[in-house]
Amino acid sequence: MTTGILDEAYERLAFAGPEWGEDTLTNHGPMAVETMVRRGHADRVHGWLDAYLTRLDALPSPRWPIDPTAWHEALGDGRRVADWTEYFTRAVRERPWRDVLTEWWPRLLPGIVAGTTHGVIRVSHAVGALLGTASPSPASAASPAVTELAHALAFWAARWRPVPGTTGPGPESPWRAAALTAVPRIPDQSGRVAARLAQLDDLPGWSGPGPRPNSPEDVPAALRDLVATGTRVYVDHGQASPVILVHVATAPNAVLRTLPALPPQLWTPSLDAVWAVSAALVSAYAPPHPVATPRPASPADGATLLDQAVHHRDEHVIKLSDTAADVYAWTGDPTVLAAGVRAAELIGSPS
Incomplete structure (x- = not known):
């Protein structure tokens, strides 16, 4: 049915x-x-x-x-x-x-x-x-x-468009998804996406792809770490750009969900690419420090969060809640569910 x-x-x-x-x-x-x-x-x-x-x-x-x-x-x-x-x-x-x-x-x-x-x-x-x-x-x-x-x-x-300032694959170094929050910020976090990302070409410390794991077999776990970090970025920074920052979490989750249909030789380049775009969005839209607002209460579980999101009806709230529920299933950390609640607070319901 x-x-x-x-x-x-x-x-x-x-x-x-x-x-x-x-x-x-x-x-x-x-x-x-x-x-x-x-x-x-x-x-x-x-x-x-x-x-x-x-x-x-x-x-x-x-x-x-x-x-x-x-x-x-x-x-x-x-x-x-x-x-x-x-x-x-x-x-x-x-x-x-x-x-x-x-x-x-x-x-x-x-x-x-x-x-x-x-x-x-x-x-x-x-x-x-x-x-x-x-x-x-x-x-x-x-x-x-x-x-x-x-x-x-x-x-x-x-709509094919590359991440500016990206050259070659990521470095072979210990995997640290937390490095996502440490990327340098562009000097002018205003304007449309293209204008913001164009600043990456001249941004000191910007390198595009981040660290890569040792083998393709490690890519799924690395992507789960990246999705989890992106979800927490939304909890802390979502107010800075309620819609765009959703994709810091949902884009790497998209790659993760596609891996089963792709040959393993494409997994590591996929991680490189989605790390670069997630980091670019953090650089362009997330302020260096968390927005000082109370953390919203987390629902009891992922199913409850999805119920709330579907009732809210906004497509970005549904997408981010879907990803936050995934992260909760992987980690058991209920605080990640606050991302979906935060999105519902920040993005108006179309109903």
Whole structure:
């Protein structure tokens, strides 16, 4: 039943482009509905969509086909999102979705900033749906979840943008996720994302990728540490930028959730890339010291937090609560659940 509801939700969202409005806000519909279904709130999905769909703009018309021999020329060209959508929709119908993902993940990874990390996050939710509900056989090639993966990859490709000042892989040194909070801050934490990140090129002490573990087998644990640290960053600094700082935690969790569908040789580069973008967001949006506000009370458990988030209805609150519940499941630390409560306090409910 829940698989059917998710497929129905994807079909209702299929008309929409990945962004909407004059400010090109990200379409979070596919990410939110996957979270709600996975977390046991499938019965709330269609009611949530009834309201959310009114915000969205239709996918624009294609311009001209992506040249498979010169695809790199179209990376980061937001005007060609419909061309990329056609390209990836055809690709996942002609080949197993895992093969398409494995081919394109290393091509897209250097542009992980795409849509303020929403490219990689949307891909991860689609992959999660496929790993949980669908078969990679040719018979499933036209399933709504496979089509959603194509749309997600297209968004990432169209908004492809690298982290400024990033050169090469991370250093081989002892893994310390806590180093995330020690990254240098840009001198002017104001303005839009692009203007802030552009300052990284000239920021003393900025190095891009952080420490890397000794082997690919250690990457999942390193990512869990990074997600946990990013979640705690939100508890302490969320008031500085309630929406953007959500992604310091949700972006590395997106990579972590995608690892089972990727070959191990891609795991360490994935950690390098997502460390760099998480650190860049901390540098650009988190003040050097925690905001002096009382820590919100934590709910009893992750399920309670998700109940509260779904009732709140904001897509960022749902996403961060989903990640905080993961961290609680790994660590048993109830204080991380305060991240979702903090987000609900700071971000207005659309209901």
